[in-house]
Amino acid sequence: MIHLHCAANAGRKLDNISCNSNVCFVVIGDTEVQPEKFGTLYESVILTGQIMPSKDKQASLVALLEKYSKDFLEKGMQYIRAAKDKTGVYVIYPERITGKAKRISAHS
Numbered sequence: 001m002i003h004l005h006c007a008a009n010a011g012r013k014l015d016n017i018s019c020n021s022n023v024c025f026v027v028i029g030d031t032e033v034q035p036e037k038f039g040t041l042y043e044s045v046i047l048t049g050q051i052m053p054s055k056d057k058q059a060s061l062v063a064l065l066e067k068y069s070k071d072f073l074e075k076g077m078q079y080i081r082a083a084k085d086k087t088g089v090y091v092i093y094p095e096r097i098t099g100k101a102k103r104i105s106a107h108s
Helices: 012-019 057-068 070-086
Strands: 002-007 022-028 032-034 039-053 087-102
Touching: 002 012, 002 057, 057 070, 057 087, 070 087
Parallel strands: none
Antiparallel strands: 002 087, 022 039, 032 039, 039 087
């Protein structure tokens, strides 16, 4: 699962989700342009699935806090309490995950 947050009741993202819950989530890892080879070294992952409102907003926000601000849990919990009602929280449920990479080989 991927947890996301946004404004609680407005915005293009929420308008789009209300019309179609199918999503694509892309993560690009390390990249390096190789101008002399007219190419790029890269790694990427593409996930497709369904996005839905979180069934447990508090747990989703805590999961984000633990991932991105684990050294500030107490302060983060205060922030969650203060902002929870103004925050929309959604979860992407993966249906398909693919990845690819172009890396330096031993023969490059």
